[in-house]
Amino acid sequence: MQFAFYIAGGVAVVATLLAITRLSAVHALLYLAVSLVAAGVVFYTLGAPFVAALELVVYAGAIMVLFVFVVMMLNLGSRATEAERALVTRGAWTGPLALAIVLLAEMAYLALRAKTGAHSGTMVEPKQVALALYGPYALGVELASMLLLAGLVAAYHLGWRRRSEMEKEDAVNTDRTRADSGRDPVHAGDGRLARTP
Amino acid sequence: MFDLLWLVPAIPFFGAAFLLLFGSRLPRAVAGFVGCASIGASAVIAGLIAAQYLSAPPPGNAYEQTLWTWISVDGFRPAIAFYLDALSLVMMAVVTFVGFLIHVYSTEYMAGDEGYSRYFGYMNLFVGSMLTLVLGNNLLLLFLGWEGVGLCSYLLIGFWYRDPANGYAARKAFIVTRVGDTAMTIGLFVLFYGLGTLDIQEMLRRADAQWPSGTALPVAAAALLLGGALGKSAQLPLQTWLPDAMAGPTPVSALIHAATMVTAGVYLIARTHNLFQLAPPVMLAVAVIGAATLIVAGLSALTQNDIKRTLAYSTISQIGYMFLALGVGAWGAAMFHFFTHAFFKALLFLAAGVVIEALHHEQNMFRMGGLRRELPIAFWVFLIGGSSLSGLPFVTAGFFSKDLIVWSTAASQYGSRALWAAAVAGVVLTSLYTFRLIFLVFFGPPQGHVVKRPGAAEQIPLYVLAALSISAGWIGGGFERLIGTALPALSALNPLPLTESASGIAAAAAFAAGLALAWLFYIHRREWAVAAAASGFQRALHQWWYADWGMDWLYDRLFVQPLLTIARINKSDLVDAFYRSLAWCGRLAWSALSATESGRVRWYATGIVTGAIVYMALVMFL
Amino acid sequence: MVGLLVRRNVVFQLMSIEIMLNAAGLAFIVAGARWSQADGQVMFLFILAMAAAEVSVGLALVLLLYRTLHSLDSDRASSMKG
Numbered sequence: 001m002q003f004a005f006y007i008a009g010g011v012a013v014v015a016t017l018l019a020i021t022r023l024s025a026v027h028a029l030l031y032l033a034v035s036l037v038a039a040g041v042v043f044y045t046l047g048a049p050f051v052a053a054l055e056l057v058v059y060a061g062a063i064m065v066l067f068v069f070v071v072m073m074l075n076l077g078s079r080a081t082e083a084e085r086a087l088v089t090r091g092a093w094t095g096p097l098a099l100a101i102v103l104l105a106e107m108a109y110l111a112l113r114a115k116t117g118a119h120s121g122t123m124v125e126p127k128q129v130a131l132a133l134y135g136p137y138a139l140g141v142e143l144a145s146m147l148l149l150a151g152l153v154a155a156y157h158l159g160w161r162r163r164s165e166m167e168k169e170d171a172v173n174t175d176r177t178r179a180d181s182g183r184d185p186v187h188a189g190d191g192r193l194a195r196t197p
Numbered sequence: 198m199f200d201l202l203w204l205v206p207a208i209p210f211f212g213a214a215f216l217l218l219f220g221s222r223l224p225r226a227v228a229g230f231v232g233c234a235s236i237g238a239s240a241v242i243a244g245l246i247a248a249q250y251l252s253a254p255p256p257g258n259a260y261e262q263t264l265w266t267w268i269s270v271d272g273f274r275p276a277i278a279f280y281l282d283a284l285s286l287v288m289m290a291v292v293t294f295v296g297f298l299i300h301v302y303s304t305e306y307m308a309g310d311e312g313y314s315r316y317f318g319y320m321n322l323f324v325g326s327m328l329t330l331v332l333g334n335n336l337l338l339l340f341l342g343w344e345g346v347g348l349c350s351y352l353l354i355g356f357w358y359r360d361p362a363n364g365y366a367a368r369k370a371f372i373v374t375r376v377g378d379t380a381m382t383i384g385l386f387v388l389f390y391g392l393g394t395l396d397i398q399e400m401l402r403r404a405d406a407q408w409p410s411g412t413a414l415p416v417a418a419a420a421l422l423l424g425g426a427l428g429k430s431a432q433l434p435l436q437t438w439l440p441d442a443m444a445g446p447t448p449v450s451a452l453i454h455a456a457t458m459v460t461a462g463v464y465l466i467a468r469t470h471n472l473f474q475l476a477p478p479v480m481l482a483v484a485v486i487g488a489a490t491l492i493v494a495g496l497s498a499l500t501q502n503d504i505k506r507t508l509a510y511s512t513i514s515q516i517g518y519m520f521l522a523l524g525v526g527a528w529g530a531a532m533f534h535f536f537t538h539a540f541f542k543a544l545l546f547l548a549a550g551v552v553i554e555a556l557h558h559e560q561n562m563f564r565m566g567g568l569r570r571e572l573p574i575a576f577w578v579f580l581i582g583g584s585s586l587s588g589l590p591f592v593t594a595g596f597f598s599k600d601l602i603v604w605s606t607a608a609s610q611y612g613s614r615a616l617w618a619a620a621v622a623g624v625v626l627t628s629l630y631t632f633r634l635i636f637l638v639f640f641g642p643p644q645g646h647v648v649k650r651p652g653a654a655e656q657i658p659l660y661v662l663a664a665l666s667i668s669a670g671w672i673g674g675g676f677e678r679l680i681g682t683a684l685p686a687l688s689a690l691n692p693l694p695l696t697e698s699a700s701g702i703a704a705a706a707a708f709a710a711g712l713a714l715a716w717l718f719y720i721h722r723r724e725w726a727v728a729a730a731a732s733g734f735q736r737a738l739h740q741w742w743y744a745d746w747g748m749d750w751l752y753d754r755l756f757v758q759p760l761l762t763i764a765r766i767n768k769s770d771l772v773d774a775f776y777r778s779l780a781w782c783g784r785l786a787w788s789a790l791s792a793t794e795s796g797r798v799r800w801y802a803t804g805i806v807t808g809a810i811v812y813m814a815l816v817m818f819l
Numbered sequence: 820m821v822g823l824l825v826r827r828n829v830v831f832q833l834m835s836i837e838i839m840l841n842a843a844g845l846a847f848i849v850a851g852a853r854w855s856q857a858d859g860q861v862m863f864l865f866i867l868a869m870a871a872a873e874v875s876v877g878l879a880l881v882l883l884l885y886r887t888l889h890s891l892d893s894d895r896a897s898s899m900k901g
Contacts, residue, residue, distance in 0.1 A: 046848055066878060151875050
């Protein structure tokens with residue numbers, strides 16, 4: 001069990017690091033998905049099967065997918081990747097890295113100072129979690145559901161546009177000005193202007 | 198009757214308040230009536246009080262009426278209280294009566310001017326302040342009146358405010374008298390410090406008891422009070438404001454700068470005579486200043502072109518006589534001269550006003566002439582007033598009062614031959630410049646064209662004052678007895694170096710000499726007058742005396758220019774720089790902080806992270 | 820966190836936020852496991868729900884941003900500067 005914990009933890013850290021340093025959005029998302037799965041494994045090794053499953057289903061399965069949908073919808077192509085390369089310079093990393101190292105040091109200090117006992121290794125049953133949710137945390141559950149409702153309404157409203165505009169947008173963005181995806185699979189979605197409008 | 202005393206200053210104050218608040222909405226006739234009626238009522242009450250005082254004097258020859266306590270702080274309790282004795286009775290009677298006559302005159306003189314009700318408001322305020330000054334029983338109340346008359350003098354000199362030259366003259370008057378007022382304030386502090394009270398009678402008693410004669414404190418206090426008196430009464434070295442104060446309307450000059458305000462200094466010294474008697478050096482200074490001023494002003498009067506300026510210098514000179522009398526201890530004589538001077542000087546100014554108006558505001562004497570046929574009224578009253586001023590023997594009031602002073606300078610313990618000689622020389626000069634004025638204006642070829650003759654409102658005061666200028670001298674004996682109840686008599690030398698009649702003859706001879714010289718130069722051979730001033734040295738002398746012995750120039754160099762230089766240097770306002778730097782710091786902080794609002798998400802996130810780090814560090818280590 | 824601070828592409832920034840939320844949830848789980856209580860998992864559940872809502876709204880905003888600015892550079896969205 002311990003072994004699995006360390007391997008999964010290492011994978012999660014490495015995957016996260018790779019995720020934030022990639023230039024292409026899709027590559028980064030894929031690495032992120034790997035990181036989230038590894039985190040799920042970590043949860044299982046800590047004795048929380050319920051949240052492990054939840055992590056996989058909701059986080060990796062829904063949220064990541066949503067990200068991928070949107071990135072695909074934006075349809076940026078290799079031009080965006082080039083732009084990304086220009087933006088992420090070596091120098092840009094120094095400041096945040098410094099801050100992160102300080103923060104990490106503080107956390108390590110706190111963690112080491114706290115005298116904790118050995119890891120107990122017992123599993124927390126889903127039944128216990130359910131009882132807690134319907135018991136003391138019932139109010140929190142209701143609030144969370146309201147939050148989700150609000151998020152739903154907001155997302156719907158923000159994304160909604162008149163159909164004609166959307167159709168115009170799609171048309172503009174896809175066939176007429178860009179290279180036809182059907183004819184030129186290599187350069188599909190490049191954003192290069194087609195030779196013939 | 199005595200308990201109506203408080204009405205005498207109160208009614209003019211009410212009149213002033215009414216006129217200044219509502220006057221612009223009233224028709225002219227009402228404003229003029231209110232202005233005159235308030236002073237008239239005061240004069241009537243003052244007259245009744247005077248009648249009662251003379252017939253049945255109050256115990257101790259003094260009556261005190263307290264209205265309320267003004268300040269009450271740890272043993273210092275000046276009250277609004279009025280003190281009536283012979284001295285303040287005389288002053289009160291003169292101020293109200295002459296004031297009333299001048300108000301009546303003003304209703305006609307100022308009829309064509311804007312600000313009619315404002316004029317009467319200020320005049321009422323002035324009379325009220327002057328009455329407070331003379332009736333006040335403590336030096337603080339006296340000082341209140343003192344400042345009040347200074348204010349009204351400023352307001353009235355600059356009455357025609359649209360011309361900036363008038364404003365300049367008003368400011369000059371105020372500032373020069375301010376110098377004196379500051380000295381007086383310090384004098385009040387010294388008196389309070391030394392004696393513990395400002396109540397006049399109490400203070401004088403304590404001074405007599407506690408302060409030996411000639412020591413530092415009484416000399417200092419008396420000298421400082423003298424400084425105040427010099428400013429207000431326009432004596433050397435603070436006399437420069439009075440000739441320029443002629444920029445105001447002529448009735449103002451008559452009331453303020455001839456009859457009343459300028460005599461406030463004389464009143465102050467007379468009132469605190471005990472203090473001055475305890476300071477012989479200061480008494481000497483008073484006499485010397487008086488003598489010097491009367492000569493200096495007399496010589497300046499001789500060279501003037503403007504009729505009002507001549508009369509102004511004449512006022513300075515006559516007050517010099519009063520100071521001279523005070524300085525030699527002839528307190529009663531000084532007050533008697535004040536009494537007669539008020540009448541004939543006011544008369545002269547009012548008559549000058551008639552002449553000026555008649556010639557359509559021409560004030561240069563050399564452009565006047567031959568008016569005795571055109572303006573007979575003005576001619577006769579001028580002659581009466583001028584004779585009184587010069588001291589025409591026996592017939593005029595001025596002769597009696599001036600003669601008394603001249604004799605006192607010889608007879609008094611504090612007098613001397615030099616002072617007597619100066620006084621007699623002054624008589625020559627007075628006679629000379631007065632008749633010069635009369636001969637220039639009323640004799641010789643006519644040059645002006647009369648456009649206006651005086652109406653009833655102007656004539657009646659002139660007649661009354663002319664009658665008084667003649668008759669006031671005949672009550673001399675009674676006056677002495679009256680004043681003797683309030684002021685000590687002259688301490689004369691024994692044996693007398695000079696009898697009164699001998700001195701009188703000398704004075705009369707001096708008068709005649711002056712008259713003769715004036716006749717010679719200005720009627721007989723005008724060209725000799727011109728010739729006398731033509732040659733180099735004499736012309737320089739003429740210019741110097743004309744320019745008030747160069748004192749204006751001197752003060753400009755000594756005080757005004759350095760002050761202006763400092764003001765110019767401080768133009769960027771060094772002290773304000775501190776406050777401007779505060780604003781500059783604020784702006785600096787603003788620009789620094791607004792630079793942190795870049796609008797970029799990453800920047801703000803960095804801020805959050807940094808804050809979190811700092812907070813965690815604080816939690817961990819503190 | 821580093822990703823949030825370094826990357827200018829808003830999609831990457833949102834991603835970094837998700838990573839951070841995940842990390843916080845992990846801390847909760849560990850704490851819950853340490854004391855064998857269900858509370859840690861309950862907190863993680865709430866975090867998860869909140870992250871879902873936030874992602875949906877955030878991505879909708881990203882879409883809007885792209886439509887107005889035609890770029891995904893967060894530094895371009897600085898009209899609230901000063």
